[in-house]
Amino acid sequence: MPAAIPATMRYVKAREPGLPEVLSLDTTSTPSPKAGEVLIEVSYAGVNRPDCIQRAGLYPPPPDASPIIGLEVSGRVVALGDGVSEWRVGDFVCALTPGGGYAEYCLAPAAHCLPLPRGLALLEAASLPENYFTVWNNLFVLVHGGSGGIGLAAIQLAKAFDAKSITTVGSADKAAFCRDIGAAHVINYREQDFVAEVATITGKKGVDVVLDMVGGDYIEKNMKCLAIEGRMAIIAFLQGSKVTVDWRHIMMRRLTITGSTLRASPVQRKAEIAASLRNKVWPLFEAKKIKPVIFRVFPFAEAAEAHRLMESSAHIGKIMLEVRPA
Ligand SMILES: NC(=O)c1ccc[n+]([C@@H]2O[C@H](COP(=O)([O-])OP(=O)(O)OC[C@H]3O[C@@H](n4cnc5c(N)ncnc54)[C@H](OP(=O)(O)O)[C@@H]3O)[C@@H](O)[C@H]2O)c1
Structure with a gap:
């Protein structure tokens, strides 16, 4: 059974719009799932170029999304909102999130979560949602x-x-x-x-x-x-x-x-993409026909370094944040 959910959690805060140094760890209240959502205890969060644009103040999150940076995570489901039947507490998932990924706990619509493809670890699975949802679209x-x-x-x-x-x-x-x-x-x-x-x-x-x-x-x-x-x-x-x-x-x-922009697409459209990735693309990971490519993993507290690397374009593959070692 998962441990009790703490009332507060650590997250990466952007103090103000600016360069990577505006990022540092802070504490906020742990969110609770609304109807149709799950709460995920985050293991890894992917670092995506849109995160840098949000940090710089040029990509405001949609009005109903968490203001915390981070569009994809992997981890364990620790709480279910009303009406969620496809996941159980304790399930490991990777998820597309409308925001909130650079945090110890993150909400995602249940229909935007996918199981870890068989044979992939939590780190690799967290590198998939934002890119595969976007390309599939x-x-x-x-x-x-x-x-x-x-x-x-x-x-x-x-x-x-x-x-x-x-x-x-x-x-x-x-x-x-x-x-x-x-x-x-x-x-x-x-x-x-x-x-x-x-x-x-x-x-x-x-x-x-x-x-x-x-x-x-x-x-x-x-x-x-x-x-x-x-x-x-x-x-x-x-x-x-x-x-x-x-x-x-x-x-x-x-x-x-x-x-198109994935983040602003309707929840129902993203659920259709999730279903189609699950049927057509997750089996390709399981058969090792396609693979995640992780370039570098940074500790959670070093999000600023991760953004500097992304903005240098020196990376080849994904940059990831380790929130809680698997
Ligand atoms: N609309 C959506 O739904 C959506 C969703 C996710 C991401 N995005 C956007 O997609 C882009 C890529 O995101 P990402 O996370 O994959 O970032 P990324 O890992 O930094 O990849 C971007 C790549 O573009 C290359 N590049 C830069 N200038 C170029 C040019 N003039 N010609 C050809 N290649 C060039 C860079 O490599 P080189 O060193 O080779 O230049 C870099 O590796 C970002 O702009 C992001 O905002 C859109």
């Missing part, structure tokens, strides 16, 4: 930023479902990593023009889908990479969202430009 094939959390999920899913991925990276080490996890082609965007490379690789046909997180001048370049009736899914704007583009690309090749 989009499609493949030209994947920018292949060595980051989102990129490595997209490359592996593309391969597992027999799609060929072309990915962009900023260094030779990252290129080798992306090839190793299954990218069919890797382009170093610092040395090569990815529009020309995509044309060569596809015999001028173009790709069916671009998954973009860069924005800026990539928007028009991505349009040039798309095949007739191709689709661009935009999930972030690392280089800005206000751009001038030649819209004729859309008209001439019947392109579809779309985008």
Whole structure:
């Protein structure tokens, strides 16, 4: 049986919007689950780029979400809200959370929790939800930023479902990593023009889908990479969202430009993604066809160091926080 739930818990507080040094441990009251939610005693929390943006004050959490940073966790269910029947106290889960992950206890909708894929430890399972939910909600094939959390999920899913991925990276080490996890082609965007490379690789046909997180001048370049009736899914704007583009690309090749943000998606939509990941993607982890990639684990109290590493882009794979050793 889990120990009694303490009235207060430690969490990573962002004192004010700013650089990683605004992060430090503090104490707050432990939340209680509302109807349809579970309370998780957190073992690990994933560090995602949106966490850095929230810390800097540029990505406010949705109104009903915890103001604490952190979008994914793993741990043990210690309390159930009214109407939760799919989990029991004591179950180990990994979960997509609307916020609150950098804490000893975290709430998540029961329908956004998944079991640990058989054969994966709590650390590895905590690295999955934010990236696999996001990629499952989009499609493949030209994947920018292949060595980051989102990129490595997209490359592996593309391969597992027999799609060929072309990915962009900023260094030779990252290129080798992306090839190793299954990218069919890797382009170093610092040395090569990815529009020309995509044309060569596809015999001028173009790709069916671009998954973009860069924005800026990539928007028009991505349009040039798309095949007739191709689709661009935009999930972030690392280089800005206000751009001038030649819209004729859309008209001439019947392109579809779309985008999404997982965090603001309706609870029901995220529950559908969870169900589909459980059926179609968790078995791939269990069969070792795809794998989590953990680059570095920081103690909970060193969240600022974890954010510095993420913002340096020196990482290859996921950065994680250890809240309570498994
Ligand atoms: N919309 C959503 O639902 C959603 C959900 C989660 C995350 N996101 C967004 O997705 C992005 C990735 O998140 P993450 O957690 O995977 O971060 P991450 O691990 O830091 O990955 C981002 C990668 O992008 C690469 N990159 C930066 N500039 C680039 C450029 N000009 N061309 C190609 N690659 C470039 C970086 O590697 P290099 O060294 O190779 O440049 C970096 O590894 C973030 O912007 C995040 O906000 C969106």
